[in-house]
Amino acid sequence: MTPPAVLQVAGGGLAGCEAAWRAASRGIPVILWEMKPDRFSPAHKSPDLAELVCSNSFRAASPENAVGLLKEEMRSLGSVIMRAADANSVPAGRALAVDRVLFSRAVTSLVEGHPLIEVRRKEFSRWPAVKGPLVLAPGPLASEAATGLIAAETGSGGLSFYDALAPIVTGESLDRSRIFARDRYQEEGEGDHLTAFFEKEDFLAFHAALTEADRAAARPFEDESYFEGCLPIEVMAARGPRTLAFGPMKPVGLVSPLTGRRPYAAVQLRRENLAGTLWNIVGFQTRLTRGAQEKVFRMIPGLERCEFARYGAIHRNTYLAAPEALDPFQRLLGRPEAFMAGQITGVEGYVESAAQGIWAGENAARAMLGIPLTMPPRASALGSLISHLRPEGRRGPFAPSNVNFGLFPPPPGRLPKKEAARLRLEAARASWAPFRENENHAAIW
Ligand SMILES: Cc1cc2nc3c(=O)[nH]c(=O)nc-3n(C[C@H](O)[C@H](O)[C@H](O)COP(=O)(O)OP(=O)(O)OC[C@H]3O[C@@H](n4cnc5c(N)ncnc54)[C@H](O)[C@@H]3O)c2cc1C
Incomplete structure (x- = not known):
């Protein structure tokens, strides 16, 4: 069967918008499915895309910090979320915070205005008849139809609905x-x-x-x-x-x-x-x-x-047992055309979900183009975040995570905290520059 010429992306949240934007930036036509305003999760209220359901903060602005560095890497990848956030920021000391209404409106208008993206306001509730790459980004409060599709692939143990997190x-x-x-x-x-x-x-x-x-x-x-x-x-x-x-x-x-x-x-x-x-x-x-x-x-x-x-936290959160349920490119095992994106993969937070969404979009676009899939460098903030979804080096049961320096490869020896952070930043930046110069390369991992 001929593969479809259009990439389908389910969920117009932070990750889905990034995935659609990234794939469209690579010249791939995209249909982005968003169930609002027909259906709202218990936390979503606005019809706009990329809605921030709680705080209006994207956390630390400084690139000397793990989440700040992740934002810097996202900007260098042409992130639509960072573009809208920077254009609609509000004063918040050392954090990047946004006017949530203007921010979501800006993402909506950028995404809807992209000539290669068609936004369909409808729930994604069944696998497409023609098999081909697609991105699933239904978020931590995914609709029942979406969780049903995913759970049918992973089995009941593969998907969690609550987080009871120890610090x-x-x-x-x-x-x-x-x-x-x-x-x-x-x-x-x-x-x-x-x-x-x-x-x-x-x-x-x-x-x-x-x-x-x-x-x-x-x-x-x-x-x-x-x-x-x-x-x-x-x-x-x-x-x-x-x-x-x-x-x-x-x-x-x-x-x-x-x-x-x-x-x-x-x-x-x-x-x-x-x-x-x-x-x-x-x-x-x-x-x-x-x-x-x-x-x-x-x-x-x-x-x-x-x-x-x-x-520590206890809250509703739909997420996959990523190390067992996903392959290294965050595709569902058993359904390798489905790239998972956003918080449902087991990353946690607005910035992390959006960042991982860029990567899902990049790899889904590569799959459409028939070129090798790729991963960001392991030492980078994005590579470190994605490494959390892998079984390598894991001890204990999987739980979702924010980006933090503990996920970065540690520098050798026992060093004072500040020095260790400085070396991690240095290694991350050193790995990012050659990677950006040659984006079509295979994995540097
Ligand atoms: C109550 C709550 C509070 C939170 N507070 C914070 C916070 O303060 N700071 C922070 O950094 N993170 C917070 N988070 C986490 C944050 O929501 C996520 O990190 C982020 O929004 C995830 O992005 P996403 O794109 O994966 O999902 P979302 O942003 O939730 O986007 C998913 C989108 O998919 C749509 N959708 C769902 N199912 C379907 C379907 N079948 N078909 C079509 N569309 C569908 C939804 O309507 C939604 O628009 C919170 C989460 C919750 C639940």
Whole structure:
């Protein structure tokens, strides 16, 4: 069968608009399917494309920061989202924030005005009759029809509908004189976990702070009845200090190297990656506000100055178990014509979703043109973000992530945090320049 001459993109959010724009910039005609205004998800309200459903911030503006660098790379790839964001920014200190109405209106007018893009205001609800490359970008609140199509390919375990996220902190920010490489029942040598030890008095102060801390409000469409096996840490704390000390903070099988005795309670951190640049606070999924997480979790010994690579959260989010469900180019295994884009791939945030969308559009266009698919350089911000979706180097279960320096390849040796960040930036920029000069190359990975 002759492949279709038009690329179909499902979902006119941040990722879908980028994918459509990128493919059209490569000369490919695109049909962009957007179900609004016929149907709205519980969080979408405006008929415009690329709607920002919550905050109006694209986070740090400075390219010295991981998300700032990602934005710089997006601009160099001709991002339509960055173009509209820069043109409609509002003063926000060191962040790039936008007038959300003008921003979405600008994206809508750019995308609708592109001579190669046709926007169809209709739900994408079935696979096209003629097989050919397509991009699926239905977002974290994808319609039932879209999730049904995807789940039929991945099986029920391949798609999650809720995030119960424990915070992730960077390895460099931990005080290793107060937190130790110890596992339960470990007899000798170093353990795989980092363990923090609480004496009774400190634990009770921590418990009191946790029960009094501010929580983020649930949105009307988010069910607050939690799974008993995955309760937010503050909900467990509200049942009394013993619930924690006999639950996620139990000290069994542990001896504190500081006292030579079993502690009153303990917190364990699990590696997020082989490099040990990111650590997950085990069992600390939470709905506390970000400010409260900083205040309370920095009471954990060794975490006094910890830097959050990801805050804990509990919210509705449709996402794939990317390392098992997607190939290296974010195509559905078993349906390789379907390029997945945006938050549903397991990246998290406006900027990240848009950035990954550019890449899905690039590869879908390549598939249409019959040229090899490609990946951004591993050391770049975009390459580091996409590497999070891969199984290589992963430890522990997959959970969505923002872009952060912990995902970048670590520089050799143990370096002070600032120096390590500087070297990562340097490596990212050094990899990006030759890549941009030769965009048609095969993967530099
Ligand atoms: C409640 C909530 C609050 C959030 N707050 C923030 C925040 O403050 N900051 C941040 O950075 N990120 C936030 N996020 C995450 C953010 O929404 C995403 O990172 C980003 O919008 C994802 O971009 P996307 O293009 O993948 O999906 P979306 O932007 O959601 O776009 C998906 C689009 O697809 C359309 N669609 C869905 N199904 C179909 C279908 N079958 N056919 C046709 N069209 C379809 C939808 O109408 C929508 O327009 C939040 C998410 C939620 C759910």
